[in-house]
Amino acid sequence: MWLPWVKTRSSSPSSTCSSTALSAASPRLSFSSPSLKDLQALLHSDPSAPSPSPPPPHTAPCSPSARVFHRVRVAASALRALRTLQAPPAAAEADRRVVLYYTSLHVIRTTYEDCRAVRAILRGLRASVDERDLAMDPLYLKELAALLPRGRRVTLPQVFVGGRHLGGADELRRLHESGELRRVVAGAASLAACGRCGGERYVMCGSCDGSHKRYSLKGGGGFRTCAGCNENGLVRCPDCSPPAV
Numbered sequence: 530m531w532l533p534w535v536k537t538r539s540s541s542p543s544s545t546c547s548s549t550a551l552s553a554a555s556p557r558l559s560f561s562s563p564s565l566k567d568l569q570a571l572l573h574s575d576p577s578a579p580s581p582s583p584p585p586p587h588t589a590p591c592s593p594s595a596r597v598f599h600r601v602r603v604a605a606s607a608l609r610a611l612r613t614l615q616a617p618p619a620a621a622e623a624d625r626r627v628v629l630y631y632t633s634l635h636v637i638r639t640t641y642e643d644c645r646a647v648r649a650i651l652r653g654l655r656a657s658v659d660e661r662d663l664a665m666d667p668l669y670l671k672e673l674a675a676l677l678p679r680g681r682r683v684t685l686p687q688v689f690v691g692g693r694h695l696g697g698a699d700e701l702r703r704l705h706e707s708g709e710l711r712r713v714v715a716g717a718a719s720l721a722a723c724g725r726c727g728g729e730r731y732v733m734c735g736s737c738d739g740s741h742k743r744y745s746l747k748g749g750g751g752f753r754t755c756a757g758c759n760e761n762g763l764v765r766c767p768d769c770s771p772p773a774v
Contacts, residue, residue, distance in 0.1 A: 542650045608627045627651065627658045627717050630673045631686040634664045640685050643698035650705050656714040659770065660730055666759045690714060725771035734758035 629651060631644035652656045661669045663685065674683050677693070688695040690713055695701065704710035726732050733739040737755035739762035745753045758764045 581638060626691060627656050627714055628689040629658050629660050629686060630663065630669060631660065632663045644686045647688065647698050647701050649712070651688075651714070654711055654714055656717040658717075662730075665731055665761060665763060668759065681743075690717075723766060725768045726766035726770075728769075730766050731763040732766050734762050734764050737762060739763065 550597075606734060629647065632640065633644070635641050647657075648660070661672075663669045663673075670683065673687060677683060677687070677688065684697055686701075687697055688701055695704070695713070701710065704713065722728055723730075733758055734741070734755060736757045737743050739760060741755050741760060741762040742752040743755045745751065747753075758765070
């Protein structure tokens with residue numbers, strides 16, 4: 530009679546490991562009969578290789594497929610770590626974004642002088658600044674009011690770095706004198722002149738040619754307000770100005 534374990538020919542890795550462990554643990558399970566070479570070959574992971582030394586009774590040998598899967602997992606983990614180290618710090622650069630709210634109008638002299646001084650300080654540090662002139666686009670006033678704490682009066686200029694409010698002209702002067710401002714804006718990209726707008730951050734609207742009016746045939750014909758630009762007929766420069774947030 531055949532032994533019950535000899536009749537079972539399972540191709541799964543777990544069955545192979547169990548059979549190998551049993552063969553190594555008991556000397557009676559090794560056959561030298563030429564008619565049973567095929568059965569003995571099924572009990573070894575590599576028929577062409579010599580029989581390894583018996584492992585300790587408390588450990589079971591693993592199949593080649595298990596070792597391959599383990600190496601694949603290790604290689605995948607190393608590749609993910611390498612990609613993380615080599616990836617450009619896009620998030621860090623976005624966190625260092627500098628936004629300046631100011632006005633170019635000369636209506637209030639002190640406000641205009643403060644705005645000009647803060648612009649000069651930031652440009653002297655060669656930082657890339659998203660300058661938002663409230664005189665060019667009145668919508669920036671509502672945007673600034675939403676960013677400031679509730680109940681605080683809106684004054685100009687105001688500076689934000691990475692979404693964090695630095696303050697107005699007095700705060701910027703103190704940070705600049707102490708040298709702290711250079712460290713805060715150090716992550717921002719270098720300032721480069723834009724060949725399209727000349728550093729003004731705005732260009733003329735191409736739909737209405739800066740008139741803020743467009744002729745429409747609807748309703749008997751007539752001029753309608755252009756929805757693509759501000760009240761000055763200008764749009765943000767697509768080359769150097771990021772979208773307003």
